[in-house]
Amino acid sequence: MNMPKLPIGNWIESIEAWLEGHFTPFFDLIRIVIGSMVDVLQSLLVMGPPIVVILLGTVLAWLAGKWRFAIFAFIGLLLIDNLGYWEHAMETLAIVLTASLLSIVIGVPVGILCARSRLAQGIVTPVLDFMQTMPAFVYLLPAVSFFSLGVVPGVIASIIFAVPPTIRLTNLGIRQVPYELVEAAEAFGSTPNQKLIKLQLPMALPTMMAGINQTIMLSLSMVVISSMIGAQGLGADVYRAVTQTKTGTGFEAGISIVVLAILLDRLTQRIIKKQKTQR
Template identity: 70%
Template structure:
């Protein structure tokens, strides 16, 4: 006996059409806000001459990580500029920073909600599993459908792909705060807000920062995929090199992405360490 096919695809398309009909205005607002964020971050990054920004980032690396990494930052960024990828790299960094900022703004409150409510966590866990296991290319389809081509759907797809670590590790960090300290805060009459902001979040910050670091890295990994739907940046050169079998250009663009990835990884890893040293 032939079992009828379950019309999952048809149901998804029906939901998509319904959302475009009734939430089209909301999608337009989201597209405008994200476009504004990307444009302004790119404007700030390109406001100074490349050599000035390179020197400033090298000094920042020295302050946060050490002189050895400062030398790597200086040489690596000068290499990106020499290869002619500076402007494209700044476009990619703008996309990554926008996706990361929005992921943090959305993800940390959701993570706090998961830590405070076991029921909410049980609901979010399969959703996060789905988001992390679904192939990244699949996210491009609804993003393009709702937001057309360009950098905005690339940011949206990056957020969906990159936000789970921030949510999971925020939840984990808060839940790992010793129960004795929470009970002591309750005994001293702390309000839930005081307990959260003065005890739980500060103690969970190393774990939360690890989640933020992973979110930034996952956002950067979407740079090449986002170029497939019109997001300009260094990923477009990698995608073009793949389609044209141009190994040289692809390798040069790949080096630029690796340098950016290492730089973002080390700086975000040391944000909390630097803050602790200052204190």
């Protein structure tokens, strides 16, 4: 039995064309805001000599963890500078921080909404499933159409790919707050906002931080993919090495990405552990 093919592709392209025709000023505003955020963060990271940032990173690692982590941070950041990838690493870090911050700004309120409303959870959950299972390369196509080539579509694609864990674990963390504590807060006359700010969010913070940790790691994993649409940084070095079959160059840039990934992961993991200890 031959059934006619559903024109899903045509529908998607029609929606894309309609959005481009009616929301171009809105997309331009987003491009300006995100581009400015990345530029400001990158300027701050490369403002002084690398040794200043290396020492600051080492102190931060020492405050967040143990002395062994501080030594790793010092040696790892020094290695990135020694290999000649410092500016590219800072550009990558600016892109990841921008994508992660925007993912948190979007994800935490949506997670709170899902925790408060079963209807919202029922609507958002299938969307999150779609976002997490769709191949990441697919996000590059509409991002380029709406925002042209460069760092901004890379950040947008990273946000779409990385925001689900923050939403899911914010929702989960709030729902896991013991019902007895919620009832006690209500009995003492707490308003819904007071209950959220003073009880549910502090209790859910370790779970929320686990989601934020995953969001940061997913944002970093999009670095190389985003380089295919003009995003610079270490991802562009890896992509260039692949296209030119330069194994050594690709390995050096890959090591720099690994160092950044370990530092970001361990820093957020330390925060999670401290939150759990305080509870």
